[in-house]
Amino acid sequence: MRAYVIKRMLLAIPTLCGVTLVTFLLMKSIPGDPVLGMVGERADPHVIAQMRQNLGLDKPFAVQYLRYISLLCRGELGRSHYTNRPVAESIATKFPNTLKLAGAAVAIAVVVGLTLGILAAVSRGTVLDTFCTLTASLGIATPVFWLALLLVMLFSYVLGWLPASGMGSGAPAFLVLPALSLGTRSAAYLARITRSSMLEVMTQDFLRTARAKGLGEWTVTLKHAARNALIPVVTLAGLDFGSYLNGSVLTETIFGWNGIGRFAMEAILKRDYPVILGTVLIGAVAFIVVNLLVDISYAFIDPRIRGMRR
Amino acid sequence: MNKIWHRIVAVVAAAALCSCARSSIPPDTVRLRLSGSPTTLDPALIVDVTSGRIAAKLFNGLVKLDEMGKIVPDLATDWDVSQDGRTYTFRIRSGVHFSNGRELTARDIEYSFKRLLSPEVASPRGWILSHVVGAREFSDGKSGSVAGISVKDAHTVAITLDSPFAPFPYLLTMPNAAIVPEEEVKKWGADFGFHPAGTGPFVLANWEQDVRLVLTSNDGYFGRVPHVKHLEYRIIPEDLTAIVEFENGNLDVLEIPSAEIPYYLANDRWKPFILSRTGLNIYYLGFNCQQEPFRDVRVRRAVSYAIDTRKIAATVLEKRVEPATGPIPPGLIEEPALTTGYDYDRERAVRLLNESGLAKGFRTKLFLNTGREELSVCEAIHSYLRDVEIEAELVPLEWSAFKKAVASGEAPLFYLSWWADYPEPENFLFPTFHSSNWGAAGNRARFGSTEIDHAIEDAQRTLDDTERWRKYRETEKMVVDEAPWVFLWHRKEFVLHRPRVEGLKLFPIYSADKGTEILLNP
Numbered sequence: 001m002r003a004y005v006i007k008r009m010l011l012a013i014p015t016l017c018g019v020t021l022v023t024f025l026l027m028k029s030i031p032g033d034p035v036l037g038m039v040g041e042r043a044d045p046h047v048i049a050q051m052r053q054n055l056g057l058d059k060p061f062a063v064q065y066l067r068y069i070s071l072l073c074r075g076e077l078g079r080s081h082y083t084n085r086p087v088a089e090s091i092a093t094k095f096p097n098t099l100k101l102a103g104a105a106v107a108i109a110v111v112v113g114l115t116l117g118i119l120a121a122v123s124r125g126t127v128l129d130t131f132c133t134l135t136a137s138l139g140i141a142t143p144v145f146w147l148a149l150l151l152v153m154l155f156s157y158v159l160g161w162l163p164a165s166g167m168g169s170g171a172p173a174f175l176v177l178p179a180l181s182l183g184t185r186s187a188a189y190l191a192r193i194t195r196s197s198m199l200e201v202m203t204q205d206f207l208r209t210a211r212a213k214g215l216g217e218w219t220v221t222l223k224h225a226a227r228n229a230l231i232p233v234v235t236l237a238g239l240d241f242g243s244y245l246n247g248s249v250l251t252e253t254i255f256g257w258n259g260i261g262r263f264a265m266e267a268i269l270k271r272d273y274p275v276i277l278g279t280v281l282i283g284a285v286a287f288i289v290v291n292l293l294v295d296i297s298y299a300f301i302d303p304r305i306r307g308m309r310r
Numbered sequence: 311m312n313k314i315w316h317r318i319v320a321v322v323a324a325a326a327l328c329s330c331a332r333s334s335i336p337p338d339t340v341r342l343r344l345s346g347s348p349t350t351l352d353p354a355l356i357v358d359v360t361s362g363r364i365a366a367k368l369f370n371g372l373v374k375l376d377e378m379g380k381i382v383p384d385l386a387t388d389w390d391v392s393q394d395g396r397t398y399t400f401r402i403r404s405g406v407h408f409s410n411g412r413e414l415t416a417r418d419i420e421y422s423f424k425r426l427l428s429p430e431v432a433s434p435r436g437w438i439l440s441h442v443v444g445a446r447e448f449s450d451g452k453s454g455s456v457a458g459i460s461v462k463d464a465h466t467v468a469i470t471l472d473s474p475f476a477p478f479p480y481l482l483t484m485p486n487a488a489i490v491p492e493e494e495v496k497k498w499g500a501d502f503g504f505h506p507a508g509t510g511p512f513v514l515a516n517w518e519q520d521v522r523l524v525l526t527s528n529d530g531y532f533g534r535v536p537h538v539k540h541l542e543y544r545i546i547p548e549d550l551t552a553i554v555e556f557e558n559g560n561l562d563v564l565e566i567p568s569a570e571i572p573y574y575l576a577n578d579r580w581k582p583f584i585l586s587r588t589g590l591n592i593y594y595l596g597f598n599c600q601q602e603p604f605r606d607v608r609v610r611r612a613v614s615y616a617i618d619t620r621k622i623a624a625t626v627l628e629k630r631v632e633p634a635t636g637p638i639p640p641g642l643i644e645e646p647a648l649t650t651g652y653d654y655d656r657e658r659a660v661r662l663l664n665e666s667g668l669a670k671g672f673r674t675k676l677f678l679n680t681g682r683e684e685l686s687v688c689e690a691i692h693s694y695l696r697d698v699e700i701e702a703e704l705v706p707l708e709w710s711a712f713k714k715a716v717a718s719g720e721a722p723l724f725y726l727s728w729w730a731d732y733p734e735p736e737n738f739l740f741p742t743f744h745s746s747n748w749g750a751a752g753n754r755a756r757f758g759s760t761e762i763d764h765a766i767e768d769a770q771r772t773l774d775d776t777e778r779w780r781k782y783r784e785t786e787k788m789v790v791d792e793a794p795w796v797f798l799w800h801r802k803e804f805v806l807h808r809p810r811v812e813g814l815k816l817f818p819i820y821s822a823d824k825g826t827e828i829l830l831n832p
Contacts, residue, residue, distance in 0.1 A: 030711075031707075031710075031711040031714055031715070032708075032710030032711045032713070032714050033710065033713070033714045033717075034710070036710070036714055036717055036750055037709070037710055038357065038434065039357060039434035039750065040357030040358070040434050040435070041357075041728070041729075041752065042437065042731070042741050042747075042750075042751055043434045043437075043750050043751060044437055044440075044751060045749070045750070045751065046449075046450075047432060047434055047436060047437075048750060050429060050432045051432050051434070054432055079500070082349050082350075083349050083350055083503070083519075084350065084355075084500050084501075084503060085501075085504070085519070090519065093519065094520075149550055152550065152551055152554055153550075153554070155331070156331040156554050157331075157554045157557060157558065159331075160332060160558065161331060162331055163331050163333070163560075164331060164551050164554040164555050164558065164560075165544075165546050165548075165551045165552075165554075165555060166521070166544065166546075167521065253547045253548055254547075254548045254550075254551055255548075255551065256544070256545060256546045256547060256548070256551060258518070258519075258520045258521050262520070262547065263520070266346075269708060269709060269710060270710060271710050
């Protein structure tokens with residue numbers, strides 16, 4: 001297992017290099033000029049030229065890219081063109097907020113999704129199955145931003161139960177609505193995957209053996225069937241978690257959540273290259289780590305995989 | 311027993327989790343909203359309104375604006391202007407201290423102004439002092455000093471311009487002309503923008519990037535000490551969320567989002583607490599006057615006649631704007647306008663197109679920034695133009711790409727606005743229509759007229775207010791006649807406040823609001 005992990009970490013290095021190169025290429029090829037946004041509505045041409053020179057934007061593409069790589073090798077992510085704040089410092093502030101939101105959203109998704117999926121599977125063909133399936137379909141069809149606004153209107157404005165925005169110095173109440181709006185769609189997908197996976201497992205012989213041994217139906221379902229149905233569920237949950245760690249722009253914007261997503265989006269709109277590169281890089285690292293953890297979890301869910309890896 | 315215990319835990323957990331959506335109201339804090347975080351609070355680097363609005367409360371300049379937009383003393387108690395109109399001698403107030411405790415002297419004025427012009431800082435607003443003798447040489451690195459800035463003594467500084475320039479005092483009211491302490495700039499270096507130290511009525515108490523800023527009153531302020539202890543600015547990007555926060559009592563002042571203005575104007579509960587004023591701005595349809603067919607003034611006039619701006623203002627924009635007849639916003643100067651602009655006249659538009667040889671119409675592209683309102687407006691414009699056989703393909707672009715397309719001259723037709731940096735009509739004429747300012751410098755229409763250039767320059771040199779205003783109006787008439795833009799409207803601003811807030815005023819320019827007028831009902 002240790003060798004496997006080390007191998008995966010080493011493979012991450014060329015992956016990250018590729019990510020920086022592709023991101024750099026994309027950034028430079030999209031229309032827009034960061035300096036025009038920085039100088040405001042009235043600027044002398046010589047100031048624009050000076051600013052471009054100060055930021056190194058007048059250098060050839062290869063020179064700019066190598067400069068950035070050398071910055072990375074020194075453990076830095078540069079400074080924002082707009083605010084001049086160190087990118088690493090901003091990410092260090094915002095990433096924990098995104099991690100918190102992502103964790104809460106995935107937790108909601110897993111609990112609700114698994115519950116709905118298992119219920120639908122064990123009551124296949126009944127009204128409960130139809131209800132669970134329809135609920136999941138509704139969740140998939142509902143846009144995140146629309147749900148977020150609806151939750152704000154209902155729970156904050158009409159009922160006055162929960163705050164509409166901000167992070168409130170970490171109070172759990174501020175996390176509820178953002179996590180719900182973000183996690184609902186994932187829960188819906190997980191419910192559908194869980195149902196399909198459970199239905200496939202529940203036809204297998206080992207469950208008949210378990211029943212024959214006198215185990216109760218819920219024990220058979222939860223302890224034996226569900227565990228064997230977990231692989232695709234964990235895969236999907238892992239993909240969602242990795243995606244959320246890259247930031248959820250709409251949710252963070254609507255709820256004023258100080259996370260990576262909103263930070264990255266504003267940087268893209270302003271062409272703030274160091275911030276774009278920094279957030280993409282961190283997002284790539286997050287995805288690599290999450291994928292690794294998901295792969296490792298397979299070995300614990302299904303011991304046969306552990307044996308295959310040896 | 312277990313079941314009861316579980317139920318108790320569940321109820322307690324739910325109660326702990328569900329903090330009320332309405333937080334307690336702090337008695338000494340006014341809570342406001344910003345839709346985005348300030349970029350920096352370093353005066354030399356500020357280009358956005360949000361940063362300028364905050365900086366106005368932390369810093370002072372030599373002069374400032376009153377609520378009518380008139381120049382009044384700030385750090386300077388008074389000043390003389392030499393006979394030739396070139397030298398301004400400012401006498402600096404005694405006993406003014408920076409937030410670090412040090413007393414301000416005339417040397418700080420010299421330092422701050424040199425910093426604004428310094429090539430190392432490369433301030434985008436160095437043009438504020440471009441008329442000062444020696445400014446260009448200093449900015450280009452050819453000189454180590456600015457000859458036109460002279461410290462006479464600890465409380466007197468003289469600024470000499472290369473020629474008379476009447477708007478100069480107005481430029482000194484901009485946030486970029488604020489005075490900063492050298493030792494703080496050197497201490498913080500590139501991070502000075504996050505650790506501002508000024509002489510203003512407030513000091514920065516706390517700044518959580520992209521979350522909130524808190525300003526605390528400066529009890530040692532030399533001017534009127536603020537009535538309130540704190541100003542808390544919450545960063546809330548989404549308009550609907552901001553409205554919910556205001557309705558829940560978590561905000562005291564809200565600039566009403568465009569889409570909600572009709573609702574609040576019709577709301578009997580909130581209507582008495584709405585302040586409104588027409589802003590110093592102009593929204594326009596710009597022509598690229600260097601591209602066919604818009605080189606021809608007849609075509610530009612035809613497009614101007616073809617669009618019913620009053621109808622668009624009344625319907626699409628629901629009277630949130632005031633129709634424009636020229637570039638200068640209403641209320642800026644007492645002298646009445648000499649032009650009535652272009653009223654909707656389809657027949658006249660068609661006649662002008664026939665005269666210019668475009669009887670069959672033509673195809674063009676209308677560039678706009680992506681946004682719900684921009685799209686609605688431009689769709690209406692597209693419809694009017696189609697009625698006179700002009701097929702204007704809408705090209706919505708996100709902001710950065712849009713700016714580049716306009717600045718580079720790619721866009722033949724574009725929908726844009728111009729907002730005042732200072733309340734002087736020159737700000738609506740020189741940067742926007744003088745031929746030296748093509749592209750990113752302000753004249754995005756790439757319009758050029760020697761006659762209008764001379765008229766603008768002549769007005770700039772005229773120190774007598776009444777005479778200068780008359781010249782501005784004449785120049786405005788000439789500009790409108792040449793129609794480099796379709797002059798659409800001036801946007802109004804609507805600000806809503808809670809009943810506990812009093813003394814709130816809408817200033818003509820954001821930089822004029824020092825936050826010292828506002829107070830809270832107990």
